[in-house]
Amino acid sequence: MPRIGSAFVIALGLAFTGCSHPALFSKDVLRSVDENFDLTAWRSAPNASAGHTIKVGGKLVQADLMERGTLIVGMQLPIVEHPAYGPTEMGKRSDSFEFALLYSGKIDPGALSPGNRFIAVGLIQRTKVVEVDGAPKTEPYLLARCIHIWRTEGREIADFPNVGGGYYPLEEDTYCTKEP
Amino acid sequence: MSVTTSIVLLCGLILVIDETAWIRTAWTADLRTPSAPETQPLLLPQEPKPPSRPPLPVRPVTPDSTTVEDLLLEKGSITMDDWIRIKAEEEYRLADREKRIDVLERWKNKTEQLPILTDKINIGLNALQFLYTHNDAHVAEGKSQDNFSIRRSEFIMWGKVSEHLPRWHVLFEFQSISLSRETPAVVSGAGATGQPASATFFRESYIDYRPVLAWAPNLNFIRMGIFRMPFGIFTETSGGLRDVISSPYLTSVGSGNGNSTGAAGTIDFLQERDLFIDVRGRIANRVEYVAGIMNNNNFQANATGANAPKSVYSRLRFLVTDVSWVSATVIAGESNNANTNINGRGKGAFDRIGLDFRYTSKLIPGFMVQGEWWQGHDGANQTTVGRGANGACLNTSICGGSGAPGVQRRTWYVLAKYLITDGYFRNWEPVVMYEQFDPNTAISNDLYTRTIVGLTYYFENMPPKIQSKLQINYEFRHHQGNGPGNAVDSTPGVGDPFAQNTFLVQWQIRYM
Numbered sequence: 001m002p003r004i005g006s007a008f009v010i011a012l013g014l015a016f017t018g019c020s021h022p023a024l025f026s027k028d029v030l031r032s033v034d035e036n037f038d039l040t041a042w043r044s045a046p047n048a049s050a051g052h053t054i055k056v057g058g059k060l061v062q063a064d065l066m067e068r069g070t071l072i073v074g075m076q077l078p079i080v081e082h083p084a085y086g087p088t089e090m091g092k093r094s095d096s097f098e099f100a101l102l103y104s105g106k107i108d109p110g111a112l113s114p115g116n117r118f119i120a121v122g123l124i125q126r127t128k129v130v131e132v133d134g135a136p137k138t139e140p141y142l143l144a145r146c147i148h149i150w151r152t153e154g155r156e157i158a159d160f161p162n163v164g165g166g167y168y169p170l171e172e173d174t175y176c177t178k179e180p
Numbered sequence: 181m182s183v184t185t186s187i188v189l190l191c192g193l194i195l196v197i198d199e200t201a202w203i204r205t206a207w208t209a210d211l212r213t214p215s216a217p218e219t220q221p222l223l224l225p226q227e228p229k230p231p232s233r234p235p236l237p238v239r240p241v242t243p244d245s246t247t248v249e250d251l252l253l254e255k256g257s258i259t260m261d262d263w264i265r266i267k268a269e270e271e272y273r274l275a276d277r278e279k280r281i282d283v284l285e286r287w288k289n290k291t292e293q294l295p296i297l298t299d300k301i302n303i304g305l306n307a308l309q310f311l312y313t314h315n316d317a318h319v320a321e322g323k324s325q326d327n328f329s330i331r332r333s334e335f336i337m338w339g340k341v342s343e344h345l346p347r348w349h350v351l352f353e354f355q356s357i358s359l360s361r362e363t364p365a366v367v368s369g370a371g372a373t374g375q376p377a378s379a380t381f382f383r384e385s386y387i388d389y390r391p392v393l394a395w396a397p398n399l400n401f402i403r404m405g406i407f408r409m410p411f412g413i414f415t416e417t418s419g420g421l422r423d424v425i426s427s428p429y430l431t432s433v434g435s436g437n438g439n440s441t442g443a444a445g446t447i448d449f450l451q452e453r454d455l456f457i458d459v460r461g462r463i464a465n466r467v468e469y470v471a472g473i474m475n476n477n478n479f480q481a482n483a484t485g486a487n488a489p490k491s492v493y494s495r496l497r498f499l500v501t502d503v504s505w506v507s508a509t510v511i512a513g514e515s516n517n518a519n520t521n522i523n524g525r526g527k528g529a530f531d532r533i534g535l536d537f538r539y540t541s542k543l544i545p546g547f548m549v550q551g552e553w554w555q556g557h558d559g560a561n562q563t564t565v566g567r568g569a570n571g572a573c574l575n576t577s578i579c580g581g582s583g584a585p586g587v588q589r590r591t592w593y594v595l596a597k598y599l600i601t602d603g604y605f606r607n608w609e610p611v612v613m614y615e616q617f618d619p620n621t622a623i624s625n626d627l628y629t630r631t632i633v634g635l636t637y638y639f640e641n642m643p644p645k646i647q648s649k650l651q652i653n654y655e656f657r658h659h660q661g662n663g664p665g666n667a668v669d670s671t672p673g674v675g676d677p678f679a680q681n682t683f684l685v686q687w688q689i690r691y692m
Contacts, residue, residue: 082393082395083390083393085465108545113642153645158400159340164420164421164645164692166418167408167416167417169502169505173502173542
């Protein structure tokens with residue numbers, strides 16, 4: 001009986017931990033995040049939202065290595081819990097928008113492929129003119145403190161590891177800087 | 181001048197004066213409020229207003245934006261009729277352009293719904309491989325020890341119907357249309373030879389079903405069909421992503437007919453594919469599980485003996501990091517040696533246990549090492565495909581087959597590789613693998629060993645989707661024998677191919 005009880009407790013523990021999403025960032029990083037921030041407000045009034053610390057998910061459109069760090073242009077996507085935690089294109093969305101973020105640390109170039117999914121935590125700044133596909137665009141702008149990147153290369157996170165006619169694990173990494 | 185003519189002229193004069201007054205009013209208004217442009221376009225009567233597009237703002241008639249025709253009108257170079265005609269033509273062109281854009285948008289909307297652009301249907305090349313092999317083993321008269329072949333020619337199609345049907349998948353092996361013989365159930369007579377069966381063209385076909393979205397990824401989906409079995413690492417790795425050319429001995433080893441030791445003949449220890457149904461998921465983002473039931477008859481069961489004795493299987497994989505893990509697999513059930521396409525399993529209780537690991541280094545990018553260890557029991561009377569077999573009888577003169585008792589087999593391998601990502605040797609990848617296969621752990625002189633050294637050059641390396649490469653492998657093979665007192669002839673050009681070193685070169689294209 002004690003064995004059955006232990007097994008039950010372990011199973012219950014696994015079930016509960018299974019319900020929570022993985023902790024991508026430290027509590028220290030997440031402490032200042034405005035959980036109730038409305039991203040559509042950032043889209044509609046990008047300068048008025050300056051000063052807010054937010055968590056935003058997206059799909060990498062392009063990345064440029066600069067002197068100050070890595071400038072990423074991304075398409076904002078909703079972060080979901082199911083079928084796998086992370087940004088997703090699941091379902092039709094019309095309110096996604098393009099934005100730029102600067103991460104001042106180093107990121108493995110292999111993680112910067114277009115289509116990769118990411119979640120970034122950072123401070124909203126005033127809009128910035130960035131070059132997208134060779135044309136200057138004024139984009140909502142974020143100074144990222146941390147960024148977590150899934151190397152999905154255009155696929156959904158939930159598609160892994162069952163892609164490409166076999167098992168292929170999804171590589172993911174978190175990058176953080178002390179100074180945003 | 182008639183009364184009618186006078187009325188017509190008078191009306192025309194009124195219209196002209198009225199039009200001029202309207203324009204002057206507009207000028208005045210725009211001069212007063214230069215920052216307030218008109219927002220309603222002037223459309224021709226025959227052009228209905230497009231419902232789906234917002235109206236384009238008409239250029240305001242201000243000193244800053246005065247058009248040429250406005251200036252000409254102001255200077256009296258053109259008449260008001262000319263000005264109206266020019267404006268009408270301009271509006272007509274604008275409306276025509278908008279109409280064309282609407283047509284294009286309608287087509288764009290239709291095109292965006294096409295299955296090929298909505299992830300519902302995808303098509304790709306899983307692997308196209310051209311292989312050169314040199315093996316010093318004995319070959320029949322007229323054959324060569326140097327072989328050119330197409331190792332794989334696999335097209336793959338897959339798609340996602342919805343979140344509840346997250347994947348369908350088919351894989352066609354275009355060069356595998358040859359027939360293979362199923363194991364006959366009788367020793368002599370008309371049924372002594374296994375009937376030919378072709379089942380390899382549709383090599384993989386499966387459907388994933390996710391019952392409840394909110395349960396994923398803990399209970400991610402149920403998979404049913406034919407696919408690479410979740411047995412360790414190599415079995416589940418696509419043929420287009422493998423690091424060495426040959427499959428490890430755990431899938432198949434040996435040649436010739438079986439004998440009473442259970443160590444001789446072709447032994448298929450782990451099938452790569454099978455007909456199955458299983459459930460898969462991930463717990464706490466660190467533990468992946470699979471549990472299911474299969475026919476235990478290899479993928480060729482697609483055409484023959486689909487209702488073979490069943491086996492259950494389960495795998496737990498502990499993810500130490502996102503790309504490094506340790507896992508354990510268990511398979512247990514029953515095997516049958518009659519009317520199947522699988523080799524050397526015998527009839528009776530059947531089991532396999534396996535451990536595997538992979539370490540993908542983040543400290544040394546490009547370095548990876550993996551290994552697998554497997555052990556398991558076969559039923560009695562193992563046989564090779566095409567030889568008569570019936571039940572667990574040990575008397576080959578009565579029941580056929582090899583007559584060997586059920587044996588315990590064991591195998592393991594370790595593989596390491598390092599992809600050079602910088603410098604002159606960028607995209608080159610040295611690889612080394614060592615493996616052992618013991619067909620019968622109870623007897624001696626039956627061990628297979630192999631060391632593979634290889635070098636791979638990647639033309640394109642974006643796994644899992646794209647991998648075009650050239651692989652060069654040299655295999656140092658050794659085979660002790662088929663049991664005590666059963667030595668194999670290791671003379672080059674004469675003996676057992678598993679006792680002869682082999683050189684292989686393979687070109688591959690994979691694109692999906």
